[in-house]
Amino acid sequence: xxxxxxxxxxxxxxxxxxxxxxxxxxxxxxxxxxxxxxxxxxxxxxxxxxxxxxxxxxxxxxxxxxxxxxxxxxxxxxxxxxxxxxxxxxxxxxxxxxxxxxxxxxxxxxxxxxxxxxxxxxxxxxxxxxxxxxxxxxxxxxxxxxxxxxxxxxxxxxxxxxxxxxxxxxxxxxxxxxxxxxxxxxxxxxxxxxxxxxxxxxxxxxxxxxxxxxxxxxxxxxxxxxxxxxxxxxxxxxxxxxxxxxxxxxxxxxxxxxxxxxxxxxxxxxxxxxxxxxxxxxxxxxxxxxxxxxxxxxxxxxxxxxxxxxxxxxxxxxxxxxxxxxxxxxxxxxxx
Amino acid sequence: xxxxxxxxxxxxxxxxxxxxxxxxxxxxxxxxxxxxxxxxxxxxxxxxxxxxxxxxxxxxxxxxxxxxxxxxxxxxxxxxxxxxxxxxxxxxxxxxxxxxxxxxxxxxxxxxxxxxxxxxxxxxxxxxxxxxxxxxxxxxxxxxxxxxxxxxxxxxxxxxxxxxxxxxxxxxxxxxxxxxxxxxxxxxxxxxxxxxxxxxxxxxxxxxxxxxxxxxxxxxxxxxxxxxxxxxxxxxxxxxxxxxxxxxxxxxxxxxxxxxxxxxxxxxxxxxxxxxxxxxxxxxxxxxxxxxxxxxxxxxxxxxxxxxxxxxxxxxxxxxxxxxxxxxxxxxxxxxxxxxxxxxxxxx
Numbered sequence: 001x002x003x004x005x006x007x008x009x010x011x012x013x014x015x016x017x018x019x020x021x022x023x024x025x026x027x028x029x030x031x032x033x034x035x036x037x038x039x040x041x042x043x044x045x046x047x048x049x050x051x052x053x054x055x056x057x058x059x060x061x062x063x064x065x066x067x068x069x070x071x072x073x074x075x076x077x078x079x080x081x082x083x084x085x086x087x088x089x090x091x092x093x094x095x096x097x098x099x100x101x102x103x104x105x106x107x108x109x110x111x112x113x114x115x116x117x118x119x120x121x122x123x124x125x126x127x128x129x130x131x132x133x134x135x136x137x138x139x140x141x142x143x144x145x146x147x148x149x150x151x152x153x154x155x156x157x158x159x160x161x162x163x164x165x166x167x168x169x170x171x172x173x174x175x176x177x178x179x180x181x182x183x184x185x186x187x188x189x190x191x192x193x194x195x196x197x198x199x200x201x202x203x204x205x206x207x208x209x210x211x212x213x214x215x216x217x218x219x220x221x222x223x224x225x226x227x228x229x230x231x232x233x234x235x236x237x238x239x240x241x242x243x244x245x246x247x248x249x250x251x252x253x254x255x256x257x258x259x260x261x262x263x264x265x266x267x268x269x270x271x272x273x274x275x276x277x278x279x280x281x282x283x284x285x286x287x288x289x290x291x292x293x294x295x296x297x298x299x300x301x302x303x304x305x306x307x308x309x310x311x312x313x314x315x316x317x318x319x320x321x322x323x324x325x326x327x328x329x330x331x332x333x334x335x336x
Numbered sequence: 337x338x339x340x341x342x343x344x345x346x347x348x349x350x351x352x353x354x355x356x357x358x359x360x361x362x363x364x365x366x367x368x369x370x371x372x373x374x375x376x377x378x379x380x381x382x383x384x385x386x387x388x389x390x391x392x393x394x395x396x397x398x399x400x401x402x403x404x405x406x407x408x409x410x411x412x413x414x415x416x417x418x419x420x421x422x423x424x425x426x427x428x429x430x431x432x433x434x435x436x437x438x439x440x441x442x443x444x445x446x447x448x449x450x451x452x453x454x455x456x457x458x459x460x461x462x463x464x465x466x467x468x469x470x471x472x473x474x475x476x477x478x479x480x481x482x483x484x485x486x487x488x489x490x491x492x493x494x495x496x497x498x499x500x501x502x503x504x505x506x507x508x509x510x511x512x513x514x515x516x517x518x519x520x521x522x523x524x525x526x527x528x529x530x531x532x533x534x535x536x537x538x539x540x541x542x543x544x545x546x547x548x549x550x551x552x553x554x555x556x557x558x559x560x561x562x563x564x565x566x567x568x569x570x571x572x573x574x575x576x577x578x579x580x581x582x583x584x585x586x587x588x589x590x591x592x593x594x595x596x597x598x599x600x601x602x603x604x605x606x607x608x609x610x611x612x613x614x615x616x617x618x619x620x621x622x623x624x625x626x627x628x629x630x631x632x633x634x635x636x637x638x639x640x641x642x643x644x645x646x647x648x649x650x651x652x653x654x655x656x657x658x659x660x661x662x663x664x665x666x667x668x669x670x671x672x673x674x675x676x677x678x679x680x681x682x683x684x
Contacts, residue, residue, distance in 0.1 A: 096573065100625055102623060104624070157354050
């Protein structure tokens with residue numbers, strides 16, 4: 001097998017943007033995009049707003065024309081596929097919120113069978129099996145006859161994913177599937193995508209939740225003003241690439257925690273004396289206030305001693321001039 | 337164990353069956369009502385094939401009442417199905433042939449034919465214009481407005497903007513009709529004004545044949561587009577990724593809508609609000625957005641509603657007949673207002 005066979009989707013020197021009528025110059029968003037996705041990979045695409053994430057995804061599913069370069073799907077230029085052929089190869093979930101009244105979860109997922117049904121759209125037992133199976137995969141069996149207006153945002157997003165599952169494609173492309181969702185639902189959707197990729201689906205999705213996806217995805221496509229960078233999340237961490245995602249922002253990628261931090265000005269050092277959770281959370285609060293916890297007590301301008309007495313926690317703040325005691329971190333913070 | 341999946345469509349099938357029986361009943365009921373008083377028993381006898389003591393009653397029932405009821409049936413079907421298609425294609429709950437100006441387009445087509453050609457070229461009365469020509473003119477008029485709205489909807493996605501543009505296009509068409517009326521002779525003008533008030537009763541037996549054939553063709557195309565319409569529920573982007581050719585889809589809907597709305601308007605005049613209201617009644621009654629159910633549902637509810645409107649317009653007990661489009665407006669507008677109030681977020 002040649003090397004390119006392993007990749008389900010590749011782009012070669014792709015240029016994305018908006019095609020304008022003849023006579024006016026096209027608006028190019030990004031040039032020279034050459035990325036790859038292997039079969040069964042979970043790929044997250046990140047980048048700041050307006051850099052062209054949606055446009056790239058829409059170009060990959062042929063809802064948007066490429067300005068130059070190629071998209072290769074299963075060793076064939078994507079422009080060579082008919083719409084019907086493409087519908088059996090890739091499924092797409094956009095950011096658009098579906099507002100069709102009286103559309104049940106089952107009916108929505110049933111639409112995924114569209115490329116396989118006859119001109120009347122008749123659904124046979126095989127289709128029904130696929131629809132039910134897809135609904136079960138996203139864990140919505142108990143909501144299958146509910147209307148889309150009656151379920152939560154997270155459930156609706158899972159139903160949209162189930163629709164692409166019943167479409168039975170090898171490749172799924174999702175535009176910000178975790179947007180508008182609360183934290184538990186973000187995890188749910190992400191875990192679902194992870195599970196699906198383990199079952200062999202190739203999934204490419206755009207997201208702003210870098211902190212969330214960094215230890216979940218196989219690969220990151222990072223759109224920066226300098227171009228597209230791809231690699232395992234860990235590769236990008238080690239090469240300090242993440243700091244170029246948000247140029248002009250003071251967010252700094254913390255290599256040790258694997259998260260973006262907002263750096264407060266750490267002018268003062270603080271020594272925290274105490275044990276376990278109490279010490280850890282006190283340190284966290286002090287960091288937020290711009291203090292840098294240090295290990296040795298000697299040089300610190302201020303020190304905090306946290307201790308338990310009769311089931312009550314006390315915070316003893318010692319500065320150069322005074323010693324005061326507080327009963328909560330909130331009070332301690334307020335006095336700083 | 338009860339299989340929910342099989343039970344649910346069965347319930348919808350029952351609803352459709354009940355609706356069919358209801359429409360049949362309304363159709364028969366409509367035959368008993370008219371400006372000439374015919375005793376119930378006599379009507380039954382005539383319908384059963386017996387001879388009545390008054391031969392003119394037979395003529396009235398066979399030549400006037402049955403064609404009128406059939407026209408109501410056909411007009412209701414056609415307007416409702418074209419409304420359903422427009423609501424799905426434009427993803428606009430308030431779309432319909434009347435609101436979007438399609439009916440006004442048909443009026444323009446008819447006006448050009450009746451007032452323009454007849455007065456300047458043929459110097460003939462409107463009765464001499466062929467039925468097929470009339471349908472063709474009205475359908476071309478509808479198609480013209482529909483084409484404009486399609487062209488606009490490619491660029492503008494906002495529901496309300498498209499509605500307003502539809503109303504404006506319709507107004508232009510009406511204004512052009514008004515100008516033509518000014519220049520036409522009196523007898524033609526009178527027949528045109530009568531036509532524009534809308535009527536189910538002015539249709540002849542021969543015209544019924546033409547109308548039936550045309551509407552049957554339109555309905556066949558519509559029923560063939562059920563799968564496409566279902567895919568379009570999610571919008572054009574999703575429809576494309578499901579393998580739909582949007583241009584073909586639009587062309588099919590364009591063709592059937594023009595034929596359906598155009599032909600009804602050609603023979604009955606502009607009839608408003610049936611096209612908007614009926615698809616909503618269908619969705620509420622059948623609790624689905626699957627066009628496999630909504631299409632027959634709209635056919636049945638639409639014909640039922642037109643038959644009821646026809647009966648009301650006959651003013652049972654009196655000899656006067658009210659214009660049909662006033663009745664459909666009076667019945668339809670409260671329902672539309674209710675829909676708007678119920679769905680506050682209609683513009684989204």
